[in-house]
Amino acid sequence: MPSLPLRIDLFALIMLLGVAQGLFLGIFFLSGQRGRVIANRCIGWAMLAQAAIVAEIFLDYTNYTFRVLWLVDFAEPFNFLPGPLLFLFVYSRIHREPPRFWYLHLIPFGIWVLNSISWHHQPLTYKYNSYIESIHPEMPFLPWKMYHDTDFTGLRDYINEMTLLSCLLYSVGSLWVIAQAVRHEGRPLLGALPHRLAQLRNLTLFFVLFPVLIVVVKPQFKEDLGDYLLACYITFTIYATTLLVMSGSDFFRDEAPTPVPAGSEETPPGALRPKYGKSALPxxxxxxxxxxxxxxxxxxxxxxxxxxxxxxxxxxxxxxxxxxxxxxxxxxxxxxxxxxxxxxxxxxxxxxxxxxxxxxxxxxxxxxxxxxxxxxxxxxxxxxxxxxxxxxxxxxxxxxxxxxxx
Known part of the structure; x- marks a missing residue:
């Protein structure tokens, strides 16, 4: 089949870094003791979903998709995960348990997984034509024959609009949950907040900008040609999440002196001189x-x-x-x-x-x-x-x- 040479530039590098960091963060949140916390599982799977989305855009942008046509549109179902998982993360982080019937939020993802089965079971020529129609419409189409219907829902043509709606609704829902917690403490949403709530607010605000960016970028490009800009922004949110995690870690803080017995010359009786480590206190x-x-x-x-x-x-x-x-x-x-x-x-x-x-x-x-x-x-x-x-x-x-x- 005809193909194009690989394209590696700054945007490609940014997206590749986003994939790597998203995979790292996902594994980080899901592994060890961290993986037992519900909120960590939500943000961990959200990071992996975003890494998959950026990976597909990276393959399309660099023309590497010509070499792995069987992966065309493999990440479509993941479009319906970042929004719900962000909401479940925020809710679980504040209330320490997920909302009732939390699994209902994953129904669109499940439906799209079923919808993608028929899509992936198609000849490579069909996937080739679909890819160049979106990314390289100047290239000639190949003769093809479809095995069966690829869209039993009839909604694939509206994937961008549904992704936008999902991100918008869940980001607003996340802000609402945070606002309720902030109101409980008698503080303004955009003012100084306790560290935990401030992190949740800032992460959600990063995510709120994503549907706004979709509205701005998509009309400017035919088909999928603006996706690399969205992928770069997803990369930005992944690294912003990394910074938020680091800002709450004791690892990067100066280590305090090891405690000495109470009553010594260095420590007044009853005073605590803790050290940092696994915990701030021995x-x-x-x-x-x-x-x-x-x-x-x-x-x-x-x-x-x-x-x-x-x-x-x-x-x-x-x-x-x-x-x-x-x-x-x-x-x-x-x-x-x-x-x-x-x-x-x-x-x-x-x-x-x-x-x-x-x-x-x-x-x-x-x-x-x-x-x-x-x-x-x-x-x-x-x-x-x-x-x-x-x-x-x-x-x-x-x-x-x-x-x-x-």
Whole structure:
């Protein structure tokens, strides 16, 4: 069959780097202990899907597709994965579990996989003609015969529009989930946020620009000739994800001196001098800090203070905000604000079921447990109990459970 020489230029190099980094990130998130976390599995498969999409565009752009015609359009089903997987990642990262019926979001991908079976079982001449029609329309077509119908859905001609719609809907949905979490903490979406929420917001904003770029690029090019620009942007998002991962890692931070015994000249009694490694704190200091945190929460109940912040709590525990945040994430799998919400809701449950406080209004209870915003209290209570405060008050009493543990 006629072919063209390979084309290797800056765009080809960028796309190849995107494929390599996407494969690396996907394997990174899916391997070892990381792969047991639902959110990591979502972002890992999203990276692999994006790597597949960029790989197909790389083959088309460099003319290497002439040598592997059996791979023509192999990545089409993956167009329906980045959007849903981003949404599932954001949701699982915030709520620590996927939404109900999460698998329904993967139905379009499954349908397109079935649709692609008939497409791939076609003669190479058919795939050759399809490829040059999209990428090299100036080349002559070859005689061909189709084995059977290649599109039982009748939707292949609308793949670009459906990809755009999927990316747009799921990116907006992801921003909505983040906005709900931000509202719970009483912060603006585009302002300063806790590290975890800031990362999720920034990654989602990168993704939101993708459907915008589709709208701008596609009308400027006939058929698929603008795909290499989209592939370069996907590469950019892959590397942006890498930077976000690195920014949250302790590996690149200066290592603190090894702890010395309390009471020495270098360390005041009770002070912590942790080191970085697998955790920011050695095991014995982690246990000590966790014990002090439990004791403080049980005896002084600082979580009921409306102005309690991570730095203030760290100061009471004679540690740093970073080390306290590391402890909460590693040992309790909670952020600071999740921890506050857990304890505050537990106290609110007690107030709602106690006959002595049955006459209190919901907003009064919210104030007593440390919330300045009644809506934030409602959101936290519903998220942790599955009921509104009013519904919980009317339901049979159930013992609240919200404690830290080692």
């Amino acid at each position: 095991d014995e200091l982690e246990e000590a800090l966790l014990t002090r945190l439990n004791q403080l929460f049980e005896e002084e109940r600082p979580y009921l203070e409306a102005d309690l912040s991570l730095p203030k709590l760290a100061q009471r525990l004679n540690t740093t905000p970073h080390h306290l945040s590391q402890l909460l994430n590693d040992r309790l799998n909670q952020s600071f604000f999740d921890l506050l919400a857990t304890y505050r809701v537990r106290v609110a449950q007690e107030l709602l079921q106690n006959p002595a406080t049955a006459g209190l209004k919901i907003d009064e209870i919210a104030g007593r447990v440390g919330y300045n915003s009644t809506s934030a209290f409602h959101t936290a209570f519903k998220r942790l109990t599955g009921q509104t405060p009013a519904q919980f008050r009317d339901s049979p009493a159930s013992p609240p459970s919200a404690r830290t543990s080692s």
